[in-house]
Amino acid sequence: xxxxxxxxxxxxxxxxxxxxxxxxxxxxxxxxxxxxxxxxxxxxxxxxxxxxxxxxxxxxxxxxxxxxxxxxxxxxxxxxxxxxxxxxxxxxxxxxxxxxxxxxxxxxxxxxxxxxxxxxxxxxxxxxxxxxxxxxxxxxxxxxxxxxxxxxxx
Amino acid sequence: xxxxxxxxxxxxxxxxxxxxxxxxxxxxxxxxxxxxxxxxxxxxxxxxxxxxxxxxxxxxxxxxxxxxxxxxxxxxxxxxxxxxxxxxxxxxxxxxxxxxxxxxxxxxxxxxxxxxxxxxxxxxxxxxxxxxxxxxxxxxxxxxxxxxxxxxxx
Amino acid sequence: xxxxxxxxxxxxxxxxxxxxxxxxxxxxxxxxxxxxxxxxxxxxxxxxxxxxxxxxxxxxxxxxxxxxxxxxxxxxxxxxxxxxxxxxxxxxxxxxxxxxxxxxxxxxxxxxxxxxxxxxxxxxxxxxxxxxxxxxxxxxxxxxxxxxxxxxxx
Numbered sequence: 001x002x003x004x005x006x007x008x009x010x011x012x013x014x015x016x017x018x019x020x021x022x023x024x025x026x027x028x029x030x031x032x033x034x035x036x037x038x039x040x041x042x043x044x045x046x047x048x049x050x051x052x053x054x055x056x057x058x059x060x061x062x063x064x065x066x067x068x069x070x071x072x073x074x075x076x077x078x079x080x081x082x083x084x085x086x087x088x089x090x091x092x093x094x095x096x097x098x099x100x101x102x103x104x105x106x107x108x109x110x111x112x113x114x115x116x117x118x119x120x121x122x123x124x125x126x127x128x129x130x131x132x133x134x135x136x137x138x139x140x141x142x143x144x145x146x147x148x149x150x151x152x153x154x
Numbered sequence: 155x156x157x158x159x160x161x162x163x164x165x166x167x168x169x170x171x172x173x174x175x176x177x178x179x180x181x182x183x184x185x186x187x188x189x190x191x192x193x194x195x196x197x198x199x200x201x202x203x204x205x206x207x208x209x210x211x212x213x214x215x216x217x218x219x220x221x222x223x224x225x226x227x228x229x230x231x232x233x234x235x236x237x238x239x240x241x242x243x244x245x246x247x248x249x250x251x252x253x254x255x256x257x258x259x260x261x262x263x264x265x266x267x268x269x270x271x272x273x274x275x276x277x278x279x280x281x282x283x284x285x286x287x288x289x290x291x292x293x294x295x296x297x298x299x300x301x302x303x304x305x306x307x308x
Numbered sequence: 309x310x311x312x313x314x315x316x317x318x319x320x321x322x323x324x325x326x327x328x329x330x331x332x333x334x335x336x337x338x339x340x341x342x343x344x345x346x347x348x349x350x351x352x353x354x355x356x357x358x359x360x361x362x363x364x365x366x367x368x369x370x371x372x373x374x375x376x377x378x379x380x381x382x383x384x385x386x387x388x389x390x391x392x393x394x395x396x397x398x399x400x401x402x403x404x405x406x407x408x409x410x411x412x413x414x415x416x417x418x419x420x421x422x423x424x425x426x427x428x429x430x431x432x433x434x435x436x437x438x439x440x441x442x443x444x445x446x447x448x449x450x451x452x453x454x455x456x457x458x459x460x461x462x
Contacts, residue, residue, distance in 0.1 A: 024462050030398055031455045037391050037448055044387065058430040059376035068213035074387070079198065079228070081390050082235050083191050090184055122212040140191055147185045154178050222367035233352065233382070236389050237345050244338055276366040294345055301339045308332050 025097040032104035033085060039111055040081060043074040069122060073115045080111075080132050087139035094146025100139070107135040179251040186258035187239060193265055194235060197228040223276060227269045234265075234286050241293035248300025254293065261289040333405040340412035341393060347419055348389060351382040377430060381423045388419075388440050395447035402454025408447065415443040 050056075050070035056063055061071055084107055092100035114128025204210075204224035210217055215225055238261055246254035268282025358364075358378035364371055369379055392415055400408035422436025 027455055027458045027462065030402070031452070031459070033394055034398060034448060034452045034455060037395060038452075041391060041444065041448070058426075058433065059373065059380040060370075061380075062214075062216075062370075065213065072213040072215070078387055078390055079232055082232055082239075083195060085390075085394055086187055086239050087191060090188060094184070118212075125212065136195065140188060140195070144185070144188045144192075147181055147188060150181045151185070154181065216368075216370075219367065226367040226369070233386055236386055236393075237349060240341055240393055241345060244342060248338070272366075279366065290349065294342060294349070298339070298342045298346075301335055301342060304335045305339070308335065 023097050025101060026092060028101040029088060029092045029097050029104065032101055032108065033088065036081065036084060036104070036108050036111070039108055040074070040077050043070075043077055043115060046070050047074045069119050072122075073118050076114070076118075076129075077111055080107075080136065083136045083140070084132075087136060087143055090143035091139045091146070094150060095142040099142070103135050103138050107132055110135060177251050179255060180246060182255040183242060183246045183251050183258065186255055186262065187242065190235065190238060190258070190262050190265070193262055194228070194231050197224075197231055197269060200224050201228045223273050226276075227272050230268070230272075230283075231265055234261075234290065237290045237294070238286075241290060241297055244297035245293045245300070248304060249296040253296070257289050257292055261286055264289060331405050333409060334400060336409040337396060337400045337405050337412065340409055340416065341396065344389065344392060344412070344416050344419070347416055348382070348385050351378075351385050351423060354378050355382045377427050380430075381426050384422070384426075384437075385419055388415075388444065391444045391448070392440075395444060395451055398451035399447045399454070402458060403450040407450070411443050411446055415440055418443060 047067075047070050050067045051058070054064040054067040056067045062068055084104075088100050088104045088107075091103070110128050110131030112128075114125055114132060117124035117126070117128050201221075201224050204221045205212070208218040208221040210221045216222055238258075242254050242258045242261075245257070264282050264285030266282070268279055268286060271278035271280070271282050355375075355378050358375045359366070362372040362375040364375045370376055392412075396408050396412045396415075399411070418436050418439030420436075422433055422440060425432035425434070425436050
């Protein structure tokens with residue numbers, strides 16, 4: 001967690017990426033966030049390919065069930081990421097960066113299970129959706145618990 | 155705003171959640187962000203229940219107007235959160251954490267009014283939508299003002 | 309990058325908006341984030357106007373191709389912002405705040421090209437979509453590279 005030297009700062013480069021007081025493990029939390037974004041971009045690419053394969057011309061987003069499965073996988077992941085990203089950061093800061101990274105890794109795996117299940121058959125989306133949901137609830141409750149504890153200690 | 159002790163840091167735990175130089179009131183801003191995420195997750199759960207109640211089988215997201223109301227409440231909240239979350243954090247950092255928390259609380263209340271209005275009748279979604287929109291504009295303009303002031307002072 | 313004085317902190321105001329160790333150019337990165345949010349809010353306003361002009365009553369989001377073009381421009385921008393915002397912040401922190409600001413500015417311009425292309429004809433959405441996608445991939449890969457470097461240096 002060495003701080004950037006003055007020359008690096010002048011060039012707008014901060015090698016460590018972490019702030020003073022941040023535990024080193026925040027790097028792992030950020031790595032998980034990046035992995036979740038890469039996973040989502042792959043889902044976006046699959047939607048583009050499905051659009052061509054099943055001949056759904058823009059701006060339509062319905063009309064073929066296989067296309068809709070790919071589209072809903074991407075859309076649902078977007079709907080989850082809006083919670084996941086702020087929640088993992090706040091959980092890491094207020095509760096535990098280590099547990100944030102672990103729960104975040106489970107979330108990323110859960111999304112693979114969700115996508116594979118949904119694309120094979122919509123009724124098989126349950127287990128993956130459940131894993132993501134439990135991870136988000138844990139991250140939110142842990143963040144809330146940590147924030148309340150901070151407010152009471154202040 | 156006591157810093158985490160060295161032992162806590164080694165375990166990846168940072169009790170205060172705040173960085174040096176951050177006002178204590180940032181804890182309140184983060185609490186509002188968590189409340190907004192919990193509110194949104196409740197909207198997600200309501201969509202799941204509406205899917206069962208109105209018999210809309212995945213991957214479809216249309217076909218029953220009542221289901222579509224619940225779905226649009228969740229989708230529209232997602233569309234707002236992508237602005238709200240970065241804007242409240244930047245407003246808090248560059249303008250006022252206190253006002254960020256206050257405007258954020260109004261936003262969260264505005265979303266309840268929006269959801270209750272929309273579900274009762276789509277044409278009653280106006281007031282809640284307006285409250286959210288005004289809060290977002292205030293947060294964005296306040297953040298922009300603060301950033302420009304910082305750039306001019308640098 | 310002067311720190312807020314003690315009086316400002318008590319009132320919850322932090323004039324500089326930057327943390328110790330953050331390069332001043334982070335202000336420019338945050339300015340680009342705010343511009344991207346303003347651009348997106350404009351797309352949201354255009355959807356509202358298209359809803360009235362093409363007489364699409366809520367909760368419907370389809371039924372008129374022109375409305376659907378405006379709606380997809382906004383939706384697709386949302387789908388990109390969920391990647392863009394975390395990626396530009398992590399890229400700035402782990403790789404280069406200067407390059408984050410430059411790539412971010414290209415992304416914001418790319419979205420204007422995307423919107424103008426899509427609204428004129430859906431098949432003209434390609435170049436703008438490509439610019440956004442390349443910017444996101446650069447930001448994600450740069451962030452990932454910086455994080456891995458930090459983890460190896462720790």
